[in-house]
Amino acid sequence: MDTDGNWVANDANTTFGAQQIRASYKATKNASGAYDQVITNEEVKLREIEVTKKWVGDRESKVEVQLYKNGNPLGASRVLEGANNWTTKFDNLEVRDAGATEDNVYSVREVGEANGAIKIGAKHYKVSYSAIDQDGKMTITNTKNPTPKKDKPPTPNTGDGFGSGMTALFGLSALGLLVLVYNKRRRYQ
Numbered sequence: 543m544d545t546d547g548n549w550v551a552n553d554a555n556t557t558f559g560a561q562q563i564r565a566s567y568k569a570t571k572n573a574s575g576a577y578d579q580v581i582t583n584e585e586v587k588l589r590e591i592e593v594t595k596k597w598v599g600d601r602e603s604k605v606e607v608q609l610y611k612n613g614n615p616l617g618a619s620r621v622l623e624g625a626n627n628w629t630t631k632f633d634n635l636e637v638r639d640a641g642a643t644e645d646n647v648y649s650v651r652e653v654g655e656a657n658g659a660i661k662i663g664a665k666h667y668k669v670s671y672s673a674i675d676q677d678g679k680m681t682i683t684n685t686k687n688p689t690p691k692k693d694k695p696p697t698p699n700t701g702d703g704f705g706s707g708m709t710a711l712f713g714l715s716a717l718g719l720l721v722l723v724y725n726k727r728r729r730y731q
Contacts, residue, residue, distance in 0.1 A: 568581075587636070587637040587638065588633070588634050588635060588637065589648075589678055590631055590633035591650060591674055591680065592629060592631045592632075592677075592678055593607055593629065593630050593631075593682060594627075594629045595607075595629070595681075595683075595684070596628070596682070596683045596684070597683070598684070598685040599686030600665060602684075603623060603624075604622065604623035605621070605652055605684070606619040606621055606622070606652070607619060607630065607651065608650065608651055608652075608653050609650050610648065610649045610651065611647070611648055612646055612647050613647070616648075617632075620632075632650070635648060649671075649674075650674075650680060650682070651671070652684075658670065665686060665687075666686070667684040667685060667686055667687060668687060669682065669683070670685070671683075
């Protein structure tokens, strides 16, 4: 009841047979002092999302996934591992909240993933997400990034600035000078 003595809207979900029903009740005091009551029932449409983890390359022992509703985390994260066949199901998800005009947007993301990548232990993986299909199924795929090859470090520059061509030229010049000196010495002996 509010401060004016009016009953405020009360919502409750219940199961009626196989159908999920949202019952809403609102009573408002009118000008004559009597209460006007409005009771509405609407079917609550539910959906489920089944997530399967796939690996390309190395496989880890487990990962965690988080369900998001309209961009906000919903519930606790779930573990995917070999024991559950790398699959989990989020169920009883309302397609549309009470009073909302648009359907909820659900997504599932791997915990720790950022910008399509995740590091688990010392290994790096690319993470890709399929769209949630009409049957409510999606796949998260981790592809192991190759370990970068370590290149040989570059040969340090000795700093003489001449290079191998100039060294060869000086070497040949020195050799020529030695031959010339040797020949002249032989001639004067």
